[in-house]
Amino acid sequence: MSYLHKVRIRTVGTRREMQALGIQRIAIVGGGISGLSAAHHLMEQAPGCQMTLFESGSRLGGVISTVHRDGFQIEQSADNFITTSPWGLDLCEKLGLTRDLVQTNADYRRTFVVRNGRLHRLPDGFMMMAPSRFWPLALTPILSPFGKLRAALEYFIPPRRDSSDESMAHFVRRRLGREAFDRLVEPLVGAVYAADMEKLSVDATLSRFRDMERQHGSLIRAMRHQMKSRPVEEAESGARYSMFVSLIGGLSTLVDAIALRLPENSIRLNTRVERIERAGNIWRLITSATETVGKSAPVCPVEFDAVIVAAPAHVATRLLASVDAPLSFELGQIDYSGTAIVSLAYDVQDIGHPLDGMGVVVPAIENSPILACSFSSRKYPHRSPAGKTLLRVFVGGARHPELAELSAAELLPLVLKQLRPLLNICGEPCFCDVAHWPRTMPQYHLGHKDRIARIDARVAELPGLKLAGSAFRGVGLPDCIHSGQQAAEQVLADWGR
Ligand SMILES: Cc1cc2nc3c(=O)[nH]c(=O)nc-3n(C[C@H](O)[C@H](O)[C@H](O)COP(=O)(O)OP(=O)(O)OC[C@H]3O[C@@H](n4cnc5c(N)ncnc54)[C@H](O)[C@@H]3O)c2cc1C
Numbered sequence: 001m002s003y004l005h006k007v008r009i010r011t012v013g014t015r016r017e018m019q020a021l022g023i024q025r026i027a028i029v030g031g032g033i034s035g036l037s038a039a040h041h042l043m044e045q046a047p048g049c050q051m052t053l054f055e056s057g058s059r060l061g062g063v064i065s066t067v068h069r070d071g072f073q074i075e076q077s078a079d080n081f082i083t084t085s086p087w088g089l090d091l092c093e094k095l096g097l098t099r100d101l102v103q104t105n106a107d108y109r110r111t112f113v114v115r116n117g118r119l120h121r122l123p124d125g126f127m128m129m130a131p132s133r134f135w136p137l138a139l140t141p142i143l144s145p146f147g148k149l150r151a152a153l154e155y156f157i158p159p160r161r162d163s164s165d166e167s168m169a170h171f172v173r174r175r176l177g178r179e180a181f182d183r184l185v186e187p188l189v190g191a192v193y194a195a196d197m198e199k200l201s202v203d204a205t206l207s208r209f210r211d212m213e214r215q216h217g218s219l220i221r222a223m224r225h226q227m228k229s230r231p232v233e234e235a236e237s238g239a240r241y242s243m244f245v246s247l248i249g250g251l252s253t254l255v256d257a258i259a260l261r262l263p264e265n266s267i268r269l270n271t272r273v274e275r276i277e278r279a280g281n282i283w284r285l286i287t288s289a290t291e292t293v294g295k296s297a298p299v300c301p302v303e304f305d306a307v308i309v310a311a312p313a314h315v316a317t318r319l320l321a322s323v324d325a326p327l328s329f330e331l332g333q334i335d336y337s338g339t340a341i342v343s344l345a346y347d348v349q350d351i352g353h354p355l356d357g358m359g360v361v362v363p364a365i366e367n368s369p370i371l372a373c374s375f376s377s378r379k380y381p382h383r384s385p386a387g388k389t390l391l392r393v394f395v396g397g398a399r400h401p402e403l404a405e406l407s408a409a410e411l412l413p414l415v416l417k418q419l420r421p422l423l424n425i426c427g428e429p430c431f432c433d434v435a436h437w438p439r440t441m442p443q444y445h446l447g448h449k450d451r452i453a454r455i456d457a458r459v460a461e462l463p464g465l466k467l468a469g470s471a472f473r474g475v476g477l478p479d480c481i482h483s484g485q486q487a488a489e490q491v492l493a494d495w496g497r
Contacts, residue, residue, distance in 0.1 A: 012059045024049045024495055026395060027285055027304040029273045029319065031055030032062020033477055034469040035310030036258045037091060037484030044094070044263060045491055051263070052302070056272035056290050060259050063440050063470075064477075066250025069431065071385035072377075073250050074343045078394070079376065080104070080246040081477040087485070088478035091249070094258040100263050104358065108378045109241040112360040113187055114368065115142050119353065119422060121359055122184065125223075129172055129185040129209055132223035137282045147179030153402060155220045159213045165446050169197040174217055187361035191372035192239065193475070194397030194441045204444035204452075241358055251477075252316055256448055279298045283307040283464055306464040306494070308487045312336065313471035314439060323465070327458035330451055334471050338404040338438035339396040342415045343376070345430040346389050352424025354391065360422065364399055371397050380408035382393050388430065393419065398443065408434035442471040 026042060026049055028035045039053050054363040059065075063134075065076040081088040092098055112119040123140040125133030131151065154175050160166070168189060172181040186197050193200060202210050212222035244496060247253045259267065268287075283304045309316045317332035359374035371394040377384035384390045393415050397402025406414070412432055419425060452472055459465055466487035470480050 025304045026051045026491060027273075027283065027302070027307040028053040028310055029276075029307065030062065030310035030312075030315075030469065031057070031060040031267065031269070031287070032469070032480070033064055033255070034480040034484040034487075035062075035308070036060060036255060037147075037265070037481040038308050038310055038468055039262055040091070040094075040258045041366055041485040041488035042491070045488065051266050052304075053262070053267050054271045054273050054287060055267065055269050058270055058290075059086040060267070060269070061252055061255035064251045064255055066252035067433065068250075069433065072343075072345050072388070072390050073383040074390065074433050075246075075376070075383075075392070076341060076343070076433065077253055077437055077440075078477060080244040080251075080372070082240070083243050083245055083478075084480070085474075085476070085478035087482040089245075091481050093253065095254070095261070097247060097253065097257055100248045100253060102248050102380060102382065104241045104244050104246075104379050104405075105381055106242070108355075108357050108375070110280060110357045111188070111239070112357050113142055113184065114360060114362045114366050114422065115183065117366070117421065121357070126184060127223070128188055128206065129176070130212065130219040130223045132220075132227055139469075141260065143179055144185050147177060150177030151180040152220075153177075154225075155216060155218050155470070159217050165201050165203045165449065166210075167446055168195075168200040168202050169199055171202045171210070172197075175213065182365050183201065183312075183363055187363040187372070188239070190364065190397070190399065191361045191394060193443070194339050194371065194394070194399075194445050196398035199335075199398075199443065199445045201444050201446045201448045204448035213427065233302075239358075241379075248382060259342070273311070273319055276309070276321050276323055277301075278462070278465075281305065281464060304464075306466070307492045308466045308468055308484075308491065310468040310471065310484060310487070312439065313442060316467065316469075316471075321464075324458055324462060327455060327462070330455045330458070331471070333451060335443040335445060336439040337396070337398045337401065337441045337443055338436070339371070339394055339434045339441065340404045340406065340411055340437070342393040342395065342408075342411055343435075344391045344393065344415075344419075344431040345384065345432075346391065346425070347427060347430065348387055348389050350425060350427030351389060352426065353422075355423070359392075367389060368418055369395060369400055369403050371395060371399060373419065373422075391419070391423075395478065397441070404436065404438065408432070442475060444475075463494060464491075 028039050029052055052123045067074045083089055112121050120142050123136035125136055131137045132469040172185045190197055212219050216222035216225055267355050270290045271287050272290045273285050273287050277284040282302045287303050313331045313334040317328045321328045355375045355378050358379050361372045362368045362370050374392040376392045377390040468483040468487040
């Protein structure tokens, strides 16, 4: 890979030498997009600082991973990002990637939902958990007449006065009724966050819907108001697909572009940070090499003036155990779910369904092992060669954690058995690719925002320590990019730059 030439152990000078030269030494733990964006920001804002990024894996990018096979482009996890938050687009611009951005295919910006084993179009204009059109909701076969009536009554239901946090399930049932929750919202939101909606915090996850309720009295009223200034596309439904983009070369292009801009010798792959210690203003990292097959070889402690921890919270809790017990405790309380993604390449003629959408979501009440299936090469046509199609099936999450751990050999028959009747598939896949993502999706459970406030308060007491990553203020790529940039900014602010 393009950044491998940078991977060499570098010698860190003594603190006195560094101080004499006015150089600050910064460590970043974790080479996912959060750690990388922190590193990139530091290099932009303070090119003189000595930065070292430690990554336990053999490649950069963390959850982001694009592979190419037989003319297919397979995103093994994240496959696009939202543009309503500016940080993803801004970073692409800084990296000269703006011309590589691609939008979702405008012909297919709709979602299907499974009901009783069959695919139905999500009502046009139904966006995540709010209907914006009357007739598609009135005519959908997904809800019973009672379910439709109850959803329409949302218009008249007064907003909740209590300002305390609420679970996503409670919020949606209260506003739209049980059936709309079970059949429409749970599969959509549950698939995006791989989450249990009974535990997911509405304030921490999709607070804009809570704001809509507060400002307009109801979600339907709020959607009608929004439609005046920003109409939803005629047949759009599900996620706001028109607001998502990807990169023509795959999302790993973003990772590679950052890595290329980081200084020589600043990246240490295959190096796991085992522990972080604090001695006054000095931060000591105890690392081990992970490239030695079977066992970890010990490496000397390395000293820094500041450290940005951009590893998952379940790792950070361990690393910081001896630094600050309450902080470590709070980090350890952030739950994670895992998923497996099965990518299936097919000849187009082997699939009976026209695949005239972005994909299908499966409600929990359907009792299927599949969470969702994205029609990946419909969403972004460059992902498959002519005459072929690429599907991505999501398994596991908080709904079926045990399935995310199955081997490829165990998963494939399970997935194919579900998918064949759903999409009317008659042939065998040209090939399959299975990617496992254990404990990668933080779950913003009830009270998450309060927990983050407590974490912030502890971190404020520890000069030189900053946290970044998906565990805190958003799991989407733009939020992770922002969290890395903010952590870097705070380090520089501490030093008065
Ligand atoms: C399956 C899946 C699909 C997703 N799809 C989308 C999507 O389409 N759009 C979107 O916007 N977001 C999506 N997300 C969310 C988004 O991809 C992630 O939230 C984001 O990539 C997380 O980045 P991160 O850097 O915070 O964490 P990670 O990517 O997890 O990076 C953390 C890094 O730290 C390293 N590390 C861990 N422990 C140590 C240690 N002790 N020492 C050194 N290094 C260590 C890890 O190896 C890893 O590389 C998806 C997430 C998942 C799991």
